[in-house]
Amino acid sequence: MSRRPSKHTRPARPLLLAENSYSDKQDGRWITRAIAAGRSVKDYICPGCNQRIRSGEAHIVVWPYEPPLGAVSAVEFRRHWHSNCWLRRR
Numbered sequence: 001m002s003r004r005p006s007k008h009t010r011p012a013r014p015l016l017l018a019e020n021s022y023s024d025k026q027d028g029r030w031i032t033r034a035i036a037a038g039r040s041v042k043d044y045i046c047p048g049c050n051q052r053i054r055s056g057e058a059h060i061v062v063w064p065y066e067p068p069l070g071a072v073s074a075v076e077f078r079r080h081w082h083s084n085c086w087l088r089r090r
């Protein structure tokens with residue numbers, strides 16, 4: 001009788017799991033997702049410094065962990081930030 005490895009003991013897929021994380025700021029908890037260099041196709045304006053995030057530049061996307069009252073979806077509140085600007089935000 002051979003023992004096949006259980007699928008429960010296989011390592012999880014860390015890249016997928018690491019994609020989203022959380023930040024606790026003064027105004028609550030935000031979900032953050034890192035956008036790798038070369039993965040964005042648009043320019044965005046960073047709310048932290050009002051400067052452009054050029055397309056293809058690595059940055060992060062954030063949205064509220066809980067949608068604000070009356071909002072259909074937290075995804076409407078998605079914002080693109082320079083990684084450093086987000087880290088400096090309180």
Ligand SMILES: [Zn+2]
Nearest residue numbers: 046049082085
């Ligand atoms: Zn910025």
